[in-house]
Amino acid sequence: MSASTAALPQPAGSAGIAANAGLVRVGAPALLGVVLLAIWQLICTTFAVPEYLVPSPLRIAQTLAEDWVLLSSALMTTLKVTFLAFALAMVLGVAAAFLFVQSRIVEISLFPYAVILQVTPIVAIAPLIIIWVKDPLPAMVICATIVALFPIISNTILGLRSVNPGLMNLFRLNRATRWQTLARLRVPSALPYFFGGLRISSGLALIGAVVAEFVAGTGGTASGLAYQILQSGFQLNIPRLFAALFLITLTGIVLFTAMASLSKWALRWHESEMN
């Protein structure tokens, strides 16, 4: 904190201050993380906490390395389910939004079912889907897609409708065709909302994938990281459980950061992304 305030009065130029602020933004939480890990490690070693209760960070890192073959293949499965579901949700969500916006009657007929899909807990319907769909991978992708779909549909619809009425008049005045209005006005107007939906959905796709794996794992199907967590719990292999948990969290963070950067780049004209 004091580093940034000390940098302000210097006439070094705004570039220096900006670089400094970026350093603080990354450095401060990283430093805090290292301190917390050190305290955790210290408590584990001084009080000799048994590793089947809370393993030390070093033990978790060691497990991560030792079980890497097992964990990395589980990670790949989880990533595959997450990304397939996210991509599917994006395609289906945008397509549904365009369809809903084109016709009032289509929206009135279909929207309640989209809501039903959203409000029904995925844990409740996942067993059914896993029974119905024989292959575990598509079954899990379907579960995760259902979880991730709704924010994209609702946000994109909202965006496609949120057109500045003045700009709408301008397009009418210039006799823009329906297609021109869609491509050059409605779609760009919808982008901030769409990216808001993407950020939420990327996280939800991961959650959906993990939930689906849990359900599938309970039924005995070997799958991704959630299955490893489940198995490690049964076997009291708590260090491996923590290692798998760490990988899931890391995936979530990477997804979120990627979506945030993508949206920052695509919306560089928008007030929400201007400094």
Add this chain to the structure above:
Amino acid sequence: MSAAVTALRSAQPETAMDMPAGRAAGADAPVVLEADRVEKTYPNGTHALNDTSVQIRRGEFVSLLGPSGCGKSTLLKMFAGLEVPSSGRIVLHDGHDAAGRASGHRSMAMVFQEATLMPWARVDDNVRLPLDLAGMRRSDSEPRIADALEMVGLSQFKQSYPRELSGGMQMRVSIARALAVQPSILLMDEPFGALDEFTRNKLDSDLHQLWEQRGFTVVFVTHSIYEAVFLSSRVVVMAARPGRVIADVSIDAPPQRDEAYRVSQPFIDNCRVLSQHLTRANRGER
């Protein structure tokens, strides 16, 4: 033939800068835009305009002046084709652009109360929009955009996003976008209403200068008596409940409209005349 005369006239202001179009326009210039016994009643029963007839002649700068609810914006939107009259008709006399323009030429452009720029597009792309929508090729639209931005003094900002500009500059972009279509009629709906007085005065003088040089016809909606007197060659005074025309006043004033004109006797006299019309209409209402 009158068409030949028309073509000659519209060529004049662009070639001869010392013969301002404002002087050429007069009672003998052809009518280019006309509201003929127009009425507007909204579905909720609001009577926005009652039996209104207004004629706009080529090269005129006509202000529609009146309080809120007098139907001046409604009338302008009808001229633009954005509203349809409940009865009566709007006539656009198309013969006036016989000067042989490119096929992409649109004879009318409108500037709104707000700048209404696309926030995702840079300044030059915003100005290009009407030309793009009309299907004009990039190579054809490029010089027009450069020209329009030059006219409003924003050439060095063509790569900026609207968010990076001040309110006055955004309005200039909006005007450049209208000028880029090289309109023969420019419709303006209280374009400077949201700006501070200094910016507004500056834009008013710049607009007046552009009108003198370019010779297009302007219909300008405002609720400011001063702005109407400063800019116009004619002011159509309107009153509310129901919206109607109460006076049609020619502004005889020097062509040179600068800061000195704002404090001159003719300016004050004209303001007084318009103010009296408006006061009388208000009194009659009670």
